Amino acid sequence: xxxxxxxxxxxxxxxxxxxxxxxxxxxxxxxxxxxxxxxxxxxxxxxxxxxxxxxxxxxxxxxxxxxxxxxxxxxxxxxxxxxxxxxxxxxxxxxxxxxxxxxxxxxxxxxxx
Amino acid sequence: xxxxxxxxxxxxxxxxxxxxxxxxxxxxxxxxxxxxxxxxxxxxxxxxxxxxxxxxxxxxxxxxxxxxxxxxxxxxxxxxxxxxxxxxxxxxxxxxxxxxxxxxxxxxxxxxx
Numbered sequence: 001x002x003x004x005x006x007x008x009x010x011x012x013x014x015x016x017x018x019x020x021x022x023x024x025x026x027x028x029x030x031x032x033x034x035x036x037x038x039x040x041x042x043x044x045x046x047x048x049x050x051x052x053x054x055x056x057x058x059x060x061x062x063x064x065x066x067x068x069x070x071x072x073x074x075x076x077x078x079x080x081x082x083x084x085x086x087x088x089x090x091x092x093x094x095x096x097x098x099x100x101x102x103x104x105x106x107x108x109x110x111x112x113x
Numbered sequence: 114x115x116x117x118x119x120x121x122x123x124x125x126x127x128x129x130x131x132x133x134x135x136x137x138x139x140x141x142x143x144x145x146x147x148x149x150x151x152x153x154x155x156x157x158x159x160x161x162x163x164x165x166x167x168x169x170x171x172x173x174x175x176x177x178x179x180x181x182x183x184x185x186x187x188x189x190x191x192x193x194x195x196x197x198x199x200x201x202x203x204x205x206x207x208x209x210x211x212x213x214x215x216x217x218x219x220x221x222x223x224x225x226x
Contacts, residue, residue: 001172009153032212043117043203043217044156051212089155095211098163099144100171103156 002027004092006104013080014112021107023090024072030092033066033073034101038087047088048075080111116140117218119204125224132191134221136204142216143209145187147171147179150201150220159202162187163209194225 003026013019023033031052036044050057050064050073057064061080066073077084087108091101120135136145146161148171158171160179168179176198180188187206191198204218 006155034214043219045217046214049212049214093211097211099146099207099209099211099213099215100158100161100169101215102158102172105153105155 002030002092002094002097002102004090004102004104006090006107008107009105010108010110012110012112015080015082017080019077019080019084019109019111021075021088021090021109022072023074023092023104024070025092025102026071027092027094028068028071029094029096031095032093033064034091034093035062035064035075036089036091036103038089038106040086044089077109080109082111082113085109085111117204117206117216119202119218119221121221122219123222123224125226126191126194127226128195130194130225132194132223132225134189134191134202134204134223136187136189136206136218137185138187138204138206138216139185140206140216141184142206143184144207144213144215145181146205146207146215147177147187147189148203148205149173150203156203159189194223196225199223199225 034049038044090104147159148156205215
């Protein structure tokens with residue numbers, strides 16, 4: 001089955017800096033890659049996703065890039081703010097697996113004021 | 114407004130007890146999921162269901178069973194709770210298909226003593 005690895009497990013940045021979280025996946029058939037954010041004590045929520053026919057997608061301060069050849073994708077957060085502090089999960093899915101997502105281990109991002 | 118609710122936020126049970134965790138969604142979603150969340154291990158899929166009375170095993174189904182008698186309700190059952198099932202349990206739902214957002218419930222923190 002699919003295996004998704006996520007790095008780093010913890011990331012601490014100063015407010016205003018950029019943060020990058022990277023994920024690799026094993027199944028070359030995977031073609032949908034969402035990112036979920038979980039604030040402390042809250043439920044995970046989708047923040048951005050990308051499909052394999054696209055190399056990059058941006059939404060204000062967040063962006064996701066995908067390299068299908070290398071089988072990795074990354075989340076980029078620019079101009080970080082304290083409210084960006086959360087656990088971020090990447091995930092992968094493919095059409096034949098139905099609605100099933102395989103999640104990475106998560107990254108605890110801390111933005112220091 | 115999207116809503117996924119879980120029957121309890123915190124639950125304490127004794128080893129060997131039968132435990133029921135219930136999830137209800139009001140979005141008429143076909144898919145429902147049960148995940149287990151442990152630090153450093155991400156979100157691991159226990160079971161999911163794409164229709165009433167249908168279920169499929171996820172990555173860690175051992176020691177768990179599920180029931181879906183109505184479209185809006187998905188129950189996770191621990192037949193004989195053990196201490197290694199102490200964890201956060203998250204329910205989610207989504208539309209049928211492989212690239213739709215999963216909406217999560219608030220989670221149930223289960224402690225087995």
